[in-house]
Amino acid sequence: MNGNGILEIIAAIFIFGGGVLSVLSALGLMRFPDIYTRNHAGTKSTTLAVLVTLTGVFMYFWIAEGYISVRLILGILFVFITAPTAGHIIVRAAYRSGVKVSDSTVEDELGPMLRKKEGEREGES
Amino acid sequence: MPAQFLTNLFIAFLWMLLNDEDELRFSTFFAGYLVGIIIVFIMHRFFGTQFYLRRFFALLKLILIFIRELSSSSVFVIKHIVKKEVTIKPGIFYYKTELRGEWEVSLLALLLTLTPGSVVMEVTPEGDAFYVHAMDIAESRENLLRSLAKFERAIMEVLR
Known part of the structure; x- marks a missing residue:
């Protein structure tokens, strides 16, 4: 086995780990008691899952095809901007x-x- | 700061030209730029200003801190998910931040909401305090406050 093969396996482990994290956070979505705690499981662990999966995919393309995909990095960036905003707004x-x-x-x-x-607002009107 | 940047570019050009290759390659230029960063860093006190990439390194440090907090608190959340019985005690607490201004406060709120186990529920109208929902306040309060302080310090280094 050459170096590339080992790195490909590492990338595969990353992608698999992302899948496992998604499953676990879906499980948390069902088990937690109220919307606020479910929000923790739903939005947060999923961001980590997306991060790990996309990192794995990025590594794979880099190693196997020698191609640096900027779009994947942009994907991570935009998930990281939008996911917490959505979580905050839902909870609020x-x-x-x-x-x-x-x-x-x-x-x-x-x-x-x-x-x-x-109370203050009612007092004013 | 522009003087430092120009010096760095100059060193990179010089590096590329002194290498005397058949054509001008970007990779050689980049290598020269990296060498230039080291040289400028060594002599930056003679310019009388701060090192011009200081913010960039501070940003890298912030990202590293963030990734560490992200993974450690994810493990915490997942441990609670796979436990046989859900024993979490959630709670909402008030946190007054030292950061000021739209960018600093929203960056802190973003990072805090991204780390599992804590969501910013409300920002006060004055924009200097948060109401944070913690997933297990009884256990993780100390951890949360510690990571908050860490984030605050790192953000200050980047934006001030």
């Missing part, structure tokens, strides 16, 4: 429209702040 919208946090939640410092602001 959910909290503002009154989705309950799960019973196991131990502390909540945001609720009192929002309720206070609501």
